[in-house]
Amino acid sequence: KGQRELNVRYEAQPNFYYCGPAAARNALTTLNKDVSQDDLAREMGTTENGTDSAHLITKALNTKSGKNDWRTIEITTPNADDKQ
Secondary structure (H helix, E strand, O other), rough: OOOOOOOOOOOOOOOOOOOHHHHHHHHOOOOOOOOHHHHHHHHHHHEEOOOOOOOHHHHHHHHHHOOOOOOOOOOOOOOOOOOO
């Protein structure tokens, strides 16, 4: 009860700095969106230094999904509480 299985079409990141684009691409496959990691990396401004902000990943997820369901929540304390 309350569980759901998502159909993820997993694709590994091709290099050490595409973790944001790879994770976003894999998440988008659950919505039947077919977007390349390279396309997401361009949109997020990902370089060999990585992606500068989780907010850029969130923006790309919302743009590519055509929805506004994704959000970034910053935890400003050293430890997250149970709700976070």
